[in-house]
Amino acid sequence: MLITDQGNQRIILVDMKKRIDWQYGTTGVAGSAANQLSNPNSAEVLDNGNILIADENNNRVIEITPRGWIVKQFTAQGTVSGAAFASRLDNGDTLITDSNNNRIVEVNGNDHVVWQYVTNTLPGSNPTPLPTRAVRLENGDTLISDQFNDRVIEITPTGQIVFQQGTINAPGNGYNQLNGPYDAKVIGDFTGLTRPFGLKGPH
Known part of the structure; x- marks a missing residue:
């Protein structure tokens, strides 16, 4: 079970015995350094096994490997403010709910905006x-x-x-x-x- 544990500033994977098998984010520490999140709002497992995280108060969406390496970061060229949700589309683009900008934005693999709706x-x-x-x-x-x-x-x-x-x-x-x-x-x-x-x- 993949859980966005927002108040604890972490994403955790737990088994049915309630044990934490995997974690990204330092428990209770909000930040933007390695292994840190700030008010994470969503997380999902991608087809490639990586995890896509909407890191809301860091105004970014990150894709990390199971080992915790950030392999991609999406900010719509630095314009995202309050990443409330993110998902990977079949075409490889990433759809971001850019809450504070009152818009939905789709970015390609180079973080360029290819579609948006306000x-x-x-x-x-x-x-x-x-x-x-x-x-x-x-x-x-x-x-x-x-x-x-x-x-x-x-x-x-x-x-x-x-x-x-x-x-x-x-x-x-x-x-x-x-x-x-x-x-x-x-x-x-x-x-x-x-x-x-x-x-x-x-x-």
């Missing part, structure tokens, strides 16, 4: 919605948890909204209302997510 541009939007999760779907669309816009949206590669649950910037619990949605997924679609062991073929 969530605070529509009329009535919260100026700082701080999106928390973005997941690329099998159909090529992107599912975004747009936290303080109180909505979950599915957008096409051209930025067209094809599905929205929740009324923009209107928190509530009534019909078509959400209140700070933090995470959303399409059930059965593992694109950009750690797949169940043994699952073959496309995400």
